[in-house]
Amino acid sequence: MAPAPEAAPAPVPDGRPVQIFQVSTLYGAATLAAALDAGQFGPREDFRRLLLLSHHTEIPETALRLEDMTGYGRIARRFDGTLDWNETIHPYHPAAWAPRPEEAPLWQRVLRTAWDLGPAPVELVVESIQVNPAKALAGAFPESALHVYADGLMSYGPTRSDLAQSVACRIRRVLHLDLVPGLRPLLLAEYGVEPELVPDNAFRAVLTEIARDAADDPDLARVVAARPTALLLGQYLAALALLSPEEEEELHLRMLRGATAAGHRSVVFKPHPSAPAGYSRALHEEAERTGVRLTVLDGPLLAETFYERSGLKLVVGCFSTAMLTAAVYYGIPVARVGTADVLARLTPFENSNRIPLTVVDHLVTDLEGDGTPAVPGAAPDSLTPLVRAVGYCMRHKIHPGLREEAARFLAAHRAEPGTAHHFTEERLAELALSDRPAPGRPGAPARLRRTLSRARRD
Structure with missing residues (x-):
């Protein structure tokens, strides 16, 4: 295995717009590499591209670093320089620290100086926008466009927490892998953000490239x-x-x-x-x-x-x-x-x-049941309504438009063995989607009876 090259310092500003790609896992970095190779961030010569590494484990100093992972060096070559978020905000932990809103202008000047960004426009490409360090970066660069990438199955679920409108309005897209062909992500959908697939062939090519290093x-x-x-x-x-x-x-x-x-x-x-x-x-x-x-x-x-x-x-x-x-x-x-x-x-x-x-x-x-292990293939017709119903029950306030759809799904499939264990009676009663009353309530409210009756008629 060839040793990974040492992190190169950020180049001297040259007037081009800057794209900063924040990563914490090699899988996420591979996703970004595939998107770059597929041209989803424009021609390389039009931008300065900086890879910002962040380590989120409880004690980052004792954990395996991304730079030490096999294949990291090949991915890093796609960028004009690398930056270290942990080092930049030391002694604070990346998962805990973010600038206060009134400090954002000061912190932007600090980061532009520390990273040799100059006055160039900055675009941010981040994971998990609802938490730090992505949230901290969005706060420090309040005028920057945001691109969110998802490197796993969580992209199919609802956004974990509410975003400030000043952040949400700047998100241009959600880049994600087609891990379940035919299933559309719910992530950031409440803000009108469209998902965009990273091409399968580009991602597979990056994985093959990483394997060569091993x-x-x-x-x-x-x-x-x-x-x-x-x-x-x-x-x-x-x-x-x-x-x-x-x-x-x-x-x-x-x-x-x-x-x-x-x-x-x-x-x-x-x-x-x-x-x-x-x-x-x-x-x-x-x-x-x-x-x-x-x-x-x-x-x-x-x-x-x-x-x-x-x-x-x-x-x-x-x-x-x-x-x-x-x-x-x-x-x-x-x-x-x-x-x-x-x-x-x-x-x-x-x-x-x-x-x-x-x-x-x-x-x-x-594996412990009667079925035979298989390649799942495209999402069956039953998956999307299940995921959307679960997503509604998880975060009903941000997806009120899914209520009737969830009610119809539950009225038709709630008792089925493959569905029942995805919902709790307490949650359904709380959302008036169950015939059973929530704990402490005398009976099903009128709104619940009307909802279930309408769903059954439909």
Whole structure:
């Protein structure tokens, strides 16, 4: 693996408009690289392009840095310079710090000086606009156009929180991968922002490019030599407080048992980069007990890098985006484990992980069920109404236009096994979408009865 080049200083201002691309993951950086290669940000010679790195883990100094990931150097060459957000705002944490509105002019001068931007117009390309550091950047450059990119399944869900109108009016588009062909993102739709697809062939080409950097990686060569036919994806859900460490360890064991029951005798486990080393110990013990060859693929590698080099027949996860990447871009069958369990305990209802869970639960075969792992393909007709109904229930105030559609869907499908577990009675009663009263209420209000009656007639 060739070492990544050191971050180059930003070039001296040359009068061209500046595009600043904020990234925190290699997958997100690959998405941006594909968009650039597809010409979605205009000709390279017309702009100065700066890559702004941000590290959001609880203790960024101890985490694997994006610059150390295999393939980062190839992506960085598409830019005229790199910047470090953590270094710029030190000692503040990127997830916590943002300038106060009255300080925005001062901070813009500080950033223009620190980054050698001069007086040039600035465009911002950010992820997760509703939180820092994207929110902080939008505040520091209040006149700049904003482009939002989504590198995962959350783009199909509603915006996590309300945006100031001064920010929302500047967002030009949402760039996203076609991870579920036929499903339209809800992200930022309430502000009239249109989604724009990053071409499949451009993204696949970037993944292939990244994989070339791993050609001589000894860890990857060791795993490939084991000729695994199944890959298990760890997500470190304990860090999101969705599971306890013990429950997540058991989830991984369920993945291994399911793969073993399906006939796989050589399996690779790809832990989340933030997961503790001990997470694979129980897996090794279970593999030894059942006679399965288990190899752990750790280190600074995307799971997608392994897809390029292996003959995988199965990818297993809970609700990882990498499952859909395997299916859409590599044609590898996928299966899920534990998705319904996590969905059942997810709180609050508006938790932004709900839509990724909903999509995977509806599309992907349950490894512990009766189905056969498969490539999901295009979104079935049943998925869009389900996602829109769940999205309405998550953030009903920003999508009032979805109410009648959600009511019709629930009237027709609420009792079906594939639908019921996506909604809670408490939430539906709160929104007057259930025949059952909410806790503390004497009965269904008249508005509820009228809504359900109208939905059934339709």
